[in-house]
Amino acid sequence: MNVSEQLFERAQKVMPGGVNSPVRAFGAVGGAPRFIRSAQGARIVDEDGRTYIDFIGSWGPMILGHGDPVVREAVEQAVREGLSFGAATRREVEMAELICSAVKPVEMARMVNSGTEAVMSALRLARGFTGRDKLIKFAGCYHGHCDSMLVKAGSGALTNGAPDSAGVTRGAAQDTLLAEYNDLGSVETLLEQHSGQVAAIIVEPVGANMGVVPPAEGFLPGLRRLCDKHGALLIFDEVITGFRLSFGGAAEYFGVEPDLVCYGKIIGGGMPVGAYGGRRDVMSCVSPLGAVYQAGTLSGNPVAMAAGLANLTQLRERPEIYGHLNSLGERLAQGLRQALPGCAVNQIGSLVCPFFSSGPVTDYASARQSDVGRYAAYFRHMLDQGIYLAPAQFEAMFVSFAHTAEDIDQTIQAAAAAPRQA
Ligand SMILES: *Cc1c(COP(=O)(O)O)cnc(C)c1O
16 A cells, blocks of 8 residues: 555545545545645645646646745745734735725625635625525536535526535525526526526636536626626626636626625635625625624634735736746647547636537536546546546646646647547
8 A cells, every 4th residue: 555545544534535625535536545745836746755747736726836935935924923813914905905906896805714705705795785585506616615505406407406415404505596507598587587586696707616618708798787687796706717817817807897706716825715805885784894794713814815915916916927827728728639539628718628528518517418437537547647637527627837838748648648438
């Protein structure tokens, strides 16, 4: 047994599935997960000393690559000054200013500790602001693990939600309505059926948790129009796309103005951070200004703020970063299209995903057509070749600023030698 296997055996005795987040257990691809010891640039090293080109990047936060010297320096400085005070600090002000400078609709922001918390709080705020109960979400969009969002499409996609997880009460799920991604008609039907009751539509402006599914032309502007018509708020869950598609995230990239935006991942630079923000009149309903309660002992934590500020400041001040990310994303997608004939490779900016189906993949149903057995075989082959991909089909490949054209080409070469059968 190698070290990862030994650790996995110990882990399974004391942690459910041996992990602290399910996908890490390698359940969808088989085998023992690699336990990661360290990382630098585009490479991670496991406990057995094997090095991999990393396309997870901690699921997005490491957009500059691992061990960025500016981020590390900022964190070390913050640690010397104190880990947590439970009081207002300068870095929180700077962070909120930076987030508000990124995109016009965000006029005020509140820091929290995870993407889940950001979404949960934004939904409560939308309900408090509108005085309405119902929410529309899209099949295949992931918004963290808060109860009301653990709902997927059942047999009838346009019916009231049924919980997707044990332990979620029918009550928590019944106000969640499910629409189909890239299908404005499905949204309009729900808004008409539940006229005057929908507080918000929440959407990943690029679906990045069912593989990668970009919005069709007109989809996001259509959601904006429908929200205006029906008095619902539009919430962009930019936990992945924020500061990745561009500095102003998907809102800027697609030129659509949401009322509220949820952030996470990149804004913490690898530390546990989330944030939600948006229109001043809406955000003014959050306590202590307004009646919507939301709080956090460690919210705005100085070490986390230092990491996030260093990440975001570099993204703002070094415009070459997005050019590099986007061109490598395209290079990777084009290469994979040749290396994996018969696959549908979706890409937008630095988010890439090969689906093992003939495609096109435009929503949850078409994403589910992918042959997950073939993905698993591809994953294991790539891992053997020193390429660390997401251990599940329905995730993105994250390209970072630390990847080079050579890393991308090495990845494409490895893919070309992948088995053609599951
Ligand atoms: C990761 C993710 C979340 C949840 O964030 P956590 O920090 O894992 O709680 C929410 N929404 C989207 C789009 C995500 O990708």
